[in-house]
Amino acid sequence: MIDGEDRTPLTRDFFDRPVLEVAPDLLGRILVRSTPDGPIEVRLTEVEAYAGEIDPGSHAFRGRTRRNGVMYGPPGHAYVYFTYGMWHCLNLVCGPEGMASGVLLRAGDIGTGADLARKRRFSARNDRELAKGPARLATALDIDRALDGTDAIARPGAHLSVLHGTPPPRDQVRSGPRTGVGGDGAVHPWRFWIDGDPTVSPYRAHAPRRRST
DNA sequence: CCTATGATGATCT
DNA sequence: GATCATCATAGGT
Numbered sequence: 001m002i003d004g005e006d007r008t009p010l011t012r013d014f015f016d017r018p019v020l021e022v023a024p025d026l027l028g029r030i031l032v033r034s035t036p037d038g039p040i041e042v043r044l045t046e047v048e049a050y051a052g053e054i055d056p057g058s059h060a061f062r063g064r065t066r067r068n069g070v071m072y073g074p075p076g077h078a079y080v081y082f083t084y085g086m087w088h089c090l091n092l093v094c095g096p097e098g099m100a101s102g103v104l105l106r107a108g109d110i111g112t113g114a115d116l117a118r119k120r121r122f123s124a125r126n127d128r129e130l131a132k133g134p135a136r137l138a139t140a141l142d143i144d145r146a147l148d149g150t151d152a153i154a155r156p157g158a159h160l161s162v163l164h165g166t167p168p169p170r171d172q173v174r175s176g177p178r179t180g181v182g183g184d185g186a187v188h189p190w191r192f193w194i195d196g197d198p199t200v201s202p203y204r205a206h207a208p209r210r211r212s213t
Numbered sequence: 214c215c216t217a218t219g220a221t222g223a224t225c226t
Numbered sequence: 227g228a229t230c231a232t233c234a235t236a237g238g239t
Contacts, residue, residue: 050231057231065224083222084230084232086221087221133233139233179231
């Protein structure tokens with residue numbers, strides 16, 4: 001469904017806005033990952049906003065650390081983190097610079113490059129599962145910490161870029177609590193998705209794990 | 214469809 | 227040492 005989309009690249013100004021404006025506006029946009037084997041493209045269907053140091057759910061809530069430094073930098077750059085010992089997740093930094101806000105790219109529909117994505121996501125049972133979840137999306141697009149701090153504004157040789165695509169009608173955009181976020185961060189309905197899209201990941205509430213012995 | 218659980222290691226306190 | 231913006235798998239409904 002990606003053929004025939006508006007492929008105009010998004011500019012810096014798109015990301016240099018408050019994260020709660022940018023996050024829902026990213027739905028329907030096309031993220032392009034350029035790999036040595038060719039491009040892999042995903043139409044975004046689910047995102048979450050993380051609002052910097054004022055947000056208990058954000059990695060920046062307790063201030064700047066080695067891991068989250070990119071969030072304090074310019075809008076439009078990729079913040080990639082490693083978690084659960086196995087997985088990577090991709091955010092795009094939003095404005096204003098220094099607020100340390102970002103949008104977690106949670107799910108999407110893979111178009112161009114699906115053959116490449118299937119090789120990396122060999123356990124996916126169907127194409128809807130290729131990028132159904134943030135770590136699955138990162139795996140499908142071959143994204144790891146080598147891309148942390150990378151500029152996602154289109155330019156020659158860019159590893160990442162975001163194209164205009166086709167935003168859904170506003171009445172098809174839903175919002176609710178963020179997946180896996182607990183405590184005081186759970187009250188904010190800062191997860192955004194396209195209603196009824198089969199590539200949106202299932203919601204899961206925060207679940208504290210029992211300590212192992 | 215659903216819920217439960219182990220995997221696995223960087224990061225932060 | 228505890229936590230973690232998760233996933234794959236197994237098994238029940």
